Amino acid sequence: QQPVQSPQAVILREGEDAVINCSSSKALYSVHWYRQKHGEAPVFLMILLKGGEQKGHDKISASFNEKKQQSSLYLTASQLSYSGTYFCGTALNSGNTPLVFGKGTRLSVIA
Amino acid sequence: GAVVSQHPSRVICKSGTSVKIECRSLDFQATTMFWYRQFPKKSLMLMATSNEGSKATYEQGVEKDKFLINHASLTLSTLTVTSAHPEDSSFYICSARRSLAGFGTGELFFGEGSRLTVL
Numbered sequence: 001q002q003p004v005q006s007p008q009a010v011i012l013r014e015g016e017d018a019v020i021n022c023s024s025s026k027a028l029y030s031v032h033w034y035r036q037k038h039g040e041a042p043v044f045l046m047i048l049l050k051g052g053e054q055k056g057h058d059k060i061s062a063s064f065n066e067k068k069q070q071s072s073l074y075l076t077a078s079q080l081s082y083s084g085t086y087f088c089g090t091a092l093n094s095g096n097t098p099l100v101f102g103k104g105t106r107l108s109v110i111a
Numbered sequence: 112g113a114v115v116s117q118h119p120s121r122v123i124c125k126s127g128t129s130v131k132i133e134c135r136s137l138d139f140q141a142t143t144m145f146w147y148r149q150f151p152k153k154s155l156m157l158m159a160t161s162n163e164g165s166k167a168t169y170e171q172g173v174e175k176d177k178f179l180i181n182h183a184s185l186t187l188s189t190l191t192v193t194s195a196h197p198e199d200s201s202f203y204i205c206s207a208r209r210s211l212a213g214f215g216t217g218e219l220f221f222g223e224g225s226r227l228t229v230l
Binding site: 002032039040041042043044047087089096097098099100101102103104106 | 142143145147152153154155156157160204206208217218219220221222223224226
């Protein structure tokens with residue numbers, strides 16, 4: 001079942017922060033976050049596993065709330081290069097199974 | 112560098128012809144590869160799971176006779192769009208995981224994608 005992402009789109013000025021949410025009605029094993037620029041393949045950002053964890057690199061971090069089956073991606077002090085569509089992909093188990101992606105959140109960072 | 116390579120990146124063909132897209136894992140063996148399709152400004156929709164040495168598993172609604180998948184070796188999966196029509200025009204992307212400590216923790220590597228335009 002496809003995870004639900006919100007918001008659908010957001011416009012930020014450089015330096016502003018944003019939060020993108022991804023929720024599922026099923027118990028998840030892991031949540032994967034990707035960013036896709038127009039005409040390109042998705043680029044991996046990070047994976048979060050069940051058990052509730054938080055990860056981050058540079059000014060992009062994420063958390064996974066197992067009780068709520070919800071993951072949030074935090075973008076702080078946004079840069080122009082952050083623009084793109086963010087997808088969360090979910091896995092129900094630890095096997096080599098495909099990810100089911102949300103509909104995406106289009107982020108536009110303007111100067 | 113890229114770990115999954117896809118070819119061609121762009122292809123334009125006439126209606127009724129067949130098009131083959133190749134997906135290769137460059138420095139690892141992939142017993143399983145996943146094929147996704149993406150329409151403009153839409154999400155990645157799983158089409159099928161390609162299994163080395165056996166038949167592919169197709170998602171509901173995906174015509175297996177139209178989208179032929181062959182996974183003949185541990186590093187190569189091909190998707191052939193047969194008798195293509197304009198509605199088959201789309202962005203096709205393959206992906207695979209390296210076998211790390213448990214697949215569920217492994218990053219899904221995507222190929223560069225193939226943009227198909229059927230005239």
